Amino acid sequence: MDANGLSMLLAAVEGRMADVSIFSPASPQAGWIVDLAILALAIIGIIFLVVEGILFYSVWRFRRAKNDAPGEPAQVYGSEPIEIAWTAAPTMIVFFLVLVTTRTLWQVEAAPVQPREGDQALFVTVIGHQWWWEYRYDSYDGRKLDFITANELHMPVGDGETQRPVHLTLQSGDVCHSFWVPRLGGKVDLIPGRSNLLAFETEQPGLYLGQCAEYCGAQHANMMLRVVAETPAEFEAWLANETAPAVEDPAVAEGKATFLANSCVNCHRVSGTAAQGDGAPDLTHLMSRETIAAGQVPNSRSNLRKWVHDPHTIKPGVLMPAFGLSTEEENQIVEYLRTLK
Amino acid sequence: MATVDHPQRLARSGIAADAASRGWAAALHEWTTTVDHKKIGIMYVLMSLVFLVIGGIEALLMRWQLFYPRAEVIGPNVFNQLFTMHGTTMVFFVGMPILIGIGNYMLPLMLGARDMAFPRLNAFGFWITLFGGLLVYLSFITGAAPEIGWFAYAPLTEHTFDRNAGTDFWALGLLISGIGTIGAAVNFIATILGMRAPGMTMRKIPFFAWTMLWTSFQMLLAIPPLTAALVMVLFDRQLGAHFFDVQNGGSAYLWQHLFWFFGHPEVYILILPVFGMVSEVIPVFSRKVLFGYEFMAAATMAIAFISLGVWAHHMFCVGMSRTLDLYFAAASLIVSIPTGIKFFNWLATIYGGRVSLQSPMLFCFGFLSMFLIGGLTGIMLAAAPFDFQLSDSYFVVGHFHWVLIGGTLFGTFAGIYYWYPKVTGRMLSERLAHWHFWLLYIGFILTFGPMHVSGILGMPRRIYTYDPSRDWEWWNQLTTIGALVQTPSYAIFVYNLIASLWKGKPAVDDPWDAWTLEWTTSSPPPSYNFETQPIVHSRRPLWDLKHPDDPDWQYE
Numbered sequence: 020m021d022a023n024g025l026s027m028l029l030a031a032v033e034g035r036m037a038d039v040s041i042f043s044p045a046s047p048q049a050g051w052i053v054d055l056a057i058l059a060l061a062i063i064g065i066i067f068l069v070v071e072g073i074l075f076y077s078v079w080r081f082r083r084a085k086n087d088a089p090g091e092p093a094q095v096y097g098s099e100p101i102e103i104a105w106t107a108a109p110t111m112i113v114f115f116l117v118l119v120t121t122r123t124l125w126q127v128e129a130a131p132v133q134p135r136e137g138d139q140a141l142f143v144t145v146i147g148h149q150w151w152w153e154y155r156y157d158s159y160d161g162r163k164l165d166f167i168t169a170n171e172l173h174m175p176v177g178d179g180e181t182q183r184p185v186h187l188t189l190q191s192g193d194v195c196h197s198f199w200v201p202r203l204g205g206k207v208d209l210i211p212g213r214s215n216l217l218a219f220e221t222e223q224p225g226l227y228l229g230q231c232a233e234y235c236g237a238q239h240a241n242m243m244l245r246v247v248a249e250t251p252a253e254f255e256a257w258l259a260n261e262t263a264p265a266v267e268d269p270a271v272a273e274g275k276a277t278f279l280a281n282s283c284v285n286c287h288r289v290s291g292t293a294a295q296g297d298g299a300p301d302l303t304h305l306m307s308r309e310t311i312a313a314g315q316v317p318n319s320r321s322n323l324r325k326w327v328h329d330p331h332t333i334k335p336g337v338l339m340p341a342f343g344l345s346t347e348e349e350n351q352i353v354e355y356l357r358t359l360k
Numbered sequence: 361m362a363t364v365d366h367p368q369r370l371a372r373s374g375i376a377a378d379a380a381s382r383g384w385a386a387a388l389h390e391w392t393t394t395v396d397h398k399k400i401g402i403m404y405v406l407m408s409l410v411f412l413v414i415g416g417i418e419a420l421l422m423r424w425q426l427f428y429p430r431a432e433v434i435g436p437n438v439f440n441q442l443f444t445m446h447g448t449t450m451v452f453f454v455g456m457p458i459l460i461g462i463g464n465y466m467l468p469l470m471l472g473a474r475d476m477a478f479p480r481l482n483a484f485g486f487w488i489t490l491f492g493g494l495l496v497y498l499s500f501i502t503g504a505a506p507e508i509g510w511f512a513y514a515p516l517t518e519h520t521f522d523r524n525a526g527t528d529f530w531a532l533g534l535l536i537s538g539i540g541t542i543g544a545a546v547n548f549i550a551t552i553l554g555m556r557a558p559g560m561t562m563r564k565i566p567f568f569a570w571t572m573l574w575t576s577f578q579m580l581l582a583i584p585p586l587t588a589a590l591v592m593v594l595f596d597r598q599l600g601a602h603f604f605d606v607q608n609g610g611s612a613y614l615w616q617h618l619f620w621f622f623g624h625p626e627v628y629i630l631i632l633p634v635f636g637m638v639s640e641v642i643p644v645f646s647r648k649v650l651f652g653y654e655f656m657a658a659a660t661m662a663i664a665f666i667s668l669g670v671w672a673h674h675m676f677c678v679g680m681s682r683t684l685d686l687y688f689a690a691a692s693l694i695v696s697i698p699t700g701i702k703f704f705n706w707l708a709t710i711y712g713g714r715v716s717l718q719s720p721m722l723f724c725f726g727f728l729s730m731f732l733i734g735g736l737t738g739i740m741l742a743a744a745p746f747d748f749q750l751s752d753s754y755f756v757v758g759h760f761h762w763v764l765i766g767g768t769l770f771g772t773f774a775g776i777y778y779w780y781p782k783v784t785g786r787m788l789s790e791r792l793a794h795w796h797f798w799l800l801y802i803g804f805i806l807t808f809g810p811m812h813v814s815g816i817l818g819m820p821r822r823i824y825t826y827d828p829s830r831d832w833e834w835w836n837q838l839t840t841i842g843a844l845v846q847t848p849s850y851a852i853f854v855y856n857l858i859a860s861l862w863k864g865k866p867a868v869d870d871p872w873d874a875w876t877l878e879w880t881t882s883s884p885p886p887s888y889n890f891e892t893q894p895i896v897h898s899r900r901p902l903w904d905l906k907h908p909d910d911p912d913w914q915y916e
Contacts, residue, residue: 039818039831041749052745059743063736070703074728077710081646082717091907092714096915097652101708102701106655109700113693116743120689123745128682149521189679194516195612197677197752201818205748208678210613211515211606215679228830232677232752232820234509236516237436240823315827336436 039228041201045248046219048127048204055123062112127205129218132186136161139251141174141185147196147209147231149338150238151300151313157188159258166261167288169300170313171245175254176224183251184220194236200229200246208233224248230314237336243314257307264291265303266360274355277348286339289359299339305359312337323353395479396887397464400486402783404461405776407490408454409854414497415449416850418442423840429828439824440507441526445500447510448530451626452537453493455768459633460485460544462775463572465783467548469878469885470566472557472894477550478543485543492537499529506530509822511623512593514604514615519597528597535590538583545579548572557877559896564916566876566899567650570657571636574664578625578632581668586622589615616678620671628667630764632660634771635702638724641778642706644874645721646713649912652705653899659698659705666695676747685744692742699735703728719793720872723774726801730766734759737812752822755815761808770800773853780857781871785883786864792856799849806842810835875900 044050134142139160146153154172156164177183189198191209199206204219221227231242249257278284279293286299294302305311308318312334316322325332327349329341344352382390391399422442425433434442464482468475476482499505506526508517517527552573556565593615595601602608604615643650650656673692676685706728717725737759741747750756773796780788814835819826826832870879877894878885879902898904898912 041816041818049749052749055743056740056746056749059740059746063739067732067736070707070732071729073707074710074725074732077707078715078717078725081710081713082715087714091647092712094649094915095651095708095712096649097655097705102652102655102705105704106697106701109697113697116693116739117686117690120693120743120745121686123743124682124686124689127745127748128685194521195513199752199818199820201749205745206677206751207748210678212612213679229818230820230823234440234513234516234752234822236521237440237507239440239820240436240825243827 039201043202045202045223045225045227046204046221048219049202051123051126052205055119058119059116062116066112129186129216131216132218134158134161139175139177139181139183141183142188143172143185144188144190145172145198145209146190146192147198147235147242148192148298149194149236150231150242150334152242152244153192153300156258156261164258164262166290166303167297167301168261168304169308170243170310171247171308173247173249173254173257174221175251176248177220177222179222182220184218187217189215189217195233196231196235196242197233198229198244199232200227200244202227203229203246206232221248224250224253228314238334241313241315241334243310245310245314260307260360261304265289266358267291268358271351271355271358274351274353277344277351278355281344281348281352282342283352302356302359305356307360320353320357323356324349327352327356395475395483397468397476397479397482398783398885398887400482401461401463401465403486404457404464404489407486407493408458408461409857411449411453411457411493413850413854415446415454416847418446418449420843420847422446423843425824426826426836427840429826429830429833429836431825434824436824437507440509440822441500441505443822444506444509444530445496448496448534449493450764451510451630452534453489453496455630455764456541457489458772459575459630459768460489460541462637462772462779463548463568463633464544466779466878467551467569467572468555469782469881469889470569470876471552471555472560472877472890472896473551473555474889476547477555478547481543482547485540485547487540488543489537489540492533492535492540494533495536496530496533498533499526502526502529504529511619512615513619514593514610514612515606517593517597517615518605520605520607528594531590531594531597535587535594538587538590541579542583545576545583548576549580552576557894557896563654564896564899567639567653567656568633568636570660571632571634571639574660575629575632578629578664578667582622582625582629585618589618589622592618613678616675617672620674624671624674625667627760627763628663630768631771632663634727634768634775635660637775637778638706638727638771640876641720641724641774642709644778644872645716645718645724646710647716648709648713649900649903650705651708652701653916655701656705659701662698663695666691666698670695673742673744673747674751676744677751689742689744693739696735696739696742703732703735718872719788719790719797720774720778722794722797723770723777726797727767727770727774730762730770730801730804734762734764734766737762750815752820753815754811754819754821757821758808758811758815761811765804765808773797773800776857778872779878780860781867782878782883782885784861784864785867786860786862787867787871788856788860788864792852796849796853796856799852800846803842803845803847803849806845807839808842810838810842814839870902873906875902877901 042053044053141159142157144155144157152170154168156166158164174185175183189207189209191211196209197206198217203221207215207217225248227246229244231239284294284296286296288295288297288301290303311318311322311326316333330337330339421434425431425439504524504526508527515521552569592603596603596605602610604610604612606612639650670688670692672688741759777788777793814832817832819832867883869883880894881890898916900912904911
């Protein structure tokens with residue numbers, strides 16, 4: 020084992036891997052699944068030890084020896100009582116597993132919920148696209164919201180007194196995708212023509228990582244999910260920013276003109292401008308996101324520059340083509356994008 | 361039945377013997393036009409082994425790409441083609457044909473028949489399966505292999521999202537080879553039901569025949585929905601139909617139901633014949649009769665039936681409903697009961713026996729010790745909420761490779777080591793067999809064990825790259841190293857198969873002191889299998905011959 024492997028193992032022991040493992044749940048929904056998983060693991064662990072034990076013992080104990088007497092061992096054709104016994108035992112185990120599965124199933128599968136005033140619940144419609152996530156914020160705390168963002172889902176955390184669940188309505192804009200943030204709950208698919216539901220809540224602020232879990236084409240691997248859970252105050256501040264109109268900065272008027280004069284507007288949206296496309300991420304508050312390219316790279320000037328120049332150097336196969344703009348045009352657009360806070 | 365001693369009747373059917381005695385051109389003509397179940401069986405197995413090597417190379421290329429995070433070895437498109445072709449190849453052109461091939465060769469011999477019920481259909485089935493495989497691979501050669509996954513979920517396969525002709529090659533190839541599979545299934549059923557030696561009632565057929573019978577019924581019921589789905593996707597792509605096109609009123613969901621209505625029984629199609637093979641090998645190498653034959657046969661039937669009602673456990677995450685999720689979870693868990701019965705019966709057969717760990721039994725030991733783990737992780741995945749977390753993660757990849765390699769492959773190797781002397785008249789090298797076994801056993805644990813961990817750490821399937829920050833690197837590297845440990849084991853196996861044809865110790869007719877009918881004829885068998893029609897009184901006709909004082913039929 021090399022030093023790297025050793026440090027990884029140590030990190031696992033120290034709980035660093037708790038950042039991603041399904042066994043470190045941060046929501047009651049993920050927790051219920053862990054309870055079931057640990058129970059099931061215990062049961063199959065015991066079965067494993069018993070059966071492998073019998074197997075290894077039998078092969079070792081009854082292996083042929085050189086000085087065995089000639090002739091065949093006693094032939095045992097079967098035994099009805101024994102067969103019945105080892106049919107009944109697994110049947111009982113299966114019955115028990117069905118019961119606990121049912122309990123967890125009824126706990127974690129989301130039932131439809133309507134927004135109500137004062138219930139502190141967040142409603143978001145998630146639309147999966149090749150290869151990014153669109154978030155349409157519908158309502159929070161009974162207040163109607165109407166803005167669109169991409170790739171980073173923000174949600175408020177609950178506390179001992181108030182639960183602040185997020186209710187997701189999952190839809191697809193093209194092919195099948197799957198929403199999976201392991202520490203917050205199980206995955207639910209986004210299937211064209213259907214609306215699926217997923218609900219979870221957490222009391223632990225932080226960044227939760229996940230990614231698309233249903234193969235959806237060339238860039239399936241880089242369709243990352245980031246869920247930012249923050250205090251209610253932080254979340255309100257974020258809401259206030261997202262609902263505000265796009266920032267107008269006269270210093271980048273040229274960049275804005277270049278952006279609006281090119282194909283960018285066919286797919287992207289910047290609210291309050293002529294750009295009203297809905298095939299690609301909404302850029303109105305682009306700079307409020309930590310990453311671009313569906314969570315793949317940090318939202319830095321150099322990465323934006325690379326993306327505008329040729330997105331395929333970051334994400335080969337992505338649907339946005341390289342437009343072949345002049346260097347000056349690219350710089351103008353990047354400077355414009357940098358003002359969209 | 362009286363027989364005439366005629367040299368023609370005793371012509372040996374080995375490939376090398378044919379080629380040596382008649383020249384390669386004559387041998388080629390003989391093999392391409394043959395309707396002899398033994399030659400067809402051999403061709404099925406050889407075809408599968410070639411595809412096994414191809415599928416293995418595809419796997420190694422994928423593991424190379426995943427060794428380092430953000431590696432740039434092959435890129436997304438080639439990677440996506442590789443996992444599509446790897447899955448398709450292993451299921452359709454390795455797993456099913458190798459089992460059909462072994463069944464083809466052995467069943468008539470074990471039943472005391474001279475050939476399969478429909479020899480021409482048999483030849484047709486082989487050739488059309490081979491052509492199906494070639495058609496799918498033709499797409500690779502033309503640079504347009506499909507990038508849709510072996511499960512080919514709509515609407516990613518619709519023309520809107522996939523202009524790649526590879527998908528059409530893929531659908532046509534599977535459609536064609538599926539016709540061959542259905543032909544094989546019909547043939548097995550007719551042979552087992554209608555071609556048995558006198559005295560061999562259904563309660564006396566070798567256990568392998570029971571499993572082939574139920575597998576054949578599964579094929580008959582499972583392949584047509586796939587065929588229908590493939591026709592529908594071809595209609596969508598080529599003729600502008602909208603079966604799976606949501607924008608025009610089709611259903612993306614429909615494909616999933618049709619595909620998994622085939623796809624789940626398929627798993628049992630790939631494991632039931634193996635249950636049969638190890639049920640032949642374990643008794644012989646434990647020197648005991650198979651424990652609980654009737655219960656084993658009933659459990660086989662139960663698995664075949666229940667497996668037709670569990671398909672949507674591949675769809676727990678599509679948002680069916682709690683009630684449906686519960687039904688499919690419960691039905692899937694119930695499969696573990698008959699499987700458990702089988703397992704305990706194998707253990708009971710070994711218990712109190714006189715176990716010889718020669719190569720066929722060694723692989724049975726590998727099968728028993730490893731298949732158990734695949735089955736147990738299957739129980740976890742059947743518990744639907746657990747599946748919400750881990751479906752489409754590497755945990756699932758680990759699970760089903762554990763079933764298909766720890767189960768199907770180890771069991772199939774047991775069968776090949778067991779019957780090779782009968783087929784070729786030569787023994788395989790035991791020394792090479794042990795190298796094959798241990799490299800495969802260790803490499804396999806090292807490859808697929810870490811996958812369970814990377815799945816628990818949130819790694820989805822079918823991703824061509826991953827970020828170093830996700831902590832999956834170490835587990836992926838272990839997996840790749842495991843694949844490299846496995847690789848030489850296959851090379852040793854293939855070398856053993858070829859070299860032993862010439863250098864192997866000549867085999868006697870009954871080298872393992874076994875009990876079923878195939879061991880009464882010569883090794884290799886003459887083209888008519890038996891000089892005289894055997895007459896059967898029990899499940900172990902050779903036991904009766906070897907122990908006239910204590911024949912089996914008094915206990916059955």
